[in-house]
């Protein structure tokens with residue numbers, strides 16, 4: 001592994017906040033997870049096999065599946081036993097590549113990883129008959145480890161994708177397209193009027209090559225819409241590459257987006273193309289564009305204006321042809337007014353805009369979403385829907401999905417019970433039963449109280465609080481600022 005990767009992963013590790021205590025907790029849980037590994041592995045593959053197109057890729061039958069399963073077991077062992085060090089990274093990248101090369105591309109890897117995360121959480125929750133409070137730090141450590149892991153697999157994917165791109169035959173490209181088109185994991189659920197107008201915009205705006213700005217609160221499905229736009233575009237058979245500006249520190253983000261030349265900075269011992277180059281001919285989805293720093297905004301503007309970019313440390317300019325889809329949960333017009341976002345860039349990306357309504361403005365979609373997120377065979381009653389429809393959902397659809405996951409994990413049978421929803425949701429339903437008639441004006445105070453209570457329940461730990469609320473850490477900071485809450 002090149003030293004620059006090691007340095008980069010150290011930086012990612014620091015960023016995610018992985019520490020010795022987390023390692024210790026995972027180590028304690030390792031036996032349990034490994035004992036349930038078969039279940040997790042089977043689950044991973046049943047997720048993959050759900051996709052018709054994947055069946056066409058795994059052509060070696062059961063034998064190939066067995067080989068892949070043993071790679072996955074190795075992955076799990078690494079995930080829960082290995083220290084997070086250089087050897088882990090090398091081994092992990094190899095495991096990642098093996099999955100990626102057979103065509104389980106990013107889309108599947110992500111869907112299957114999400115599934116694995118759910119299964120591991122459930123496994124720990126079900127086996128350790130513990131108070132959720134006691135279990136929380138271990139689950140958090142596990143989630144951190146999976147976060148680190150998915151950043152690494154993303155890297156492996158990119159490296160592999162680039163290598164494949166150079167030698168890819170036409171058939172393979174068509175297969176890749178088929179994979180992306182037939183991907184049901186990106187299904188957008190909702191039949192409210194607001195969502196119907198979103199679908200209409202996707203149909204109309206998708207086939208143009210114009211930049212699109214998707215605006216909406218965190219967890220409203222902006223990434224889903226970006227994927228639908230790409231599928232509806234003329235470049236649907238070309239790559240869709242996603243980057244989240246809030247997930248990486250500025251320096252990493254610059255080299256991630258624009259690439260770097262050998263020697264550009266300490267540790268850059270090899271040249272690396274950026275995501276713009278990887279997405280050439282296709283779409284680049286820039287999530288949380290409002291987080292982009294000034295210097296990077298200028299560089300992005302240049303690419304939008306004439307398609308020219310320069311890798312970090314290079315004097316050579318090169319041309320790319322990439323359609324930009326950007327998303328933000330901020331009010332960019334306000335950011336422009338306050339001088340935090342370049343006006344010229346704003347006008348460039350704001351040619352077409354899609355607004356995603358928050359969940360509290362489309363309660364009618366809740367029953368469909370519950371059906372979508374509940375596993376096969378689960379049931380629920382009207383009371384559960386009433387409670388869900390009476391809650392404010394600051395974390396939107398993502399928070400709803402997490403709440404339902406929790407209810408499934410804690411349930412003794414296959415019935416979703418109100419009592420197994422997160423306490424803040426149950427409490428808010430009890431409060432609204434006592435004081436009915438709260439209008440929009442009350443929503444902020446309900447949300448504020450909800451954030452305060454969750455913060456207290458998570459011992460003022462912001463990572464845990466953000467996870468419990470189903471929002472990113474940055475969103476949590478914005479909520480704290482908005483509601484004037486002192487996190488201490």
Ligand SMILES: Nc1ncnc2c1ncn2[C@@H]1O[C@H](COP(=O)(O)OP(=O)(O)OP(=O)(O)O)[C@@H](O)[C@H]1O
Nearest residue numbers: 187188189190217218219220221222223224397398
């Ligand atoms: N309408 C929907 N139908 C089905 N699933 C949805 C819908 N909206 C959101 N989701 C699910 O909710 C989760 C969050 O969605 P997504 O990542 O697209 O939101 P986002 O707006 O991009 O969030 P953020 O701003 O925090 O990045 C995902 O698991 C996604 O699949």
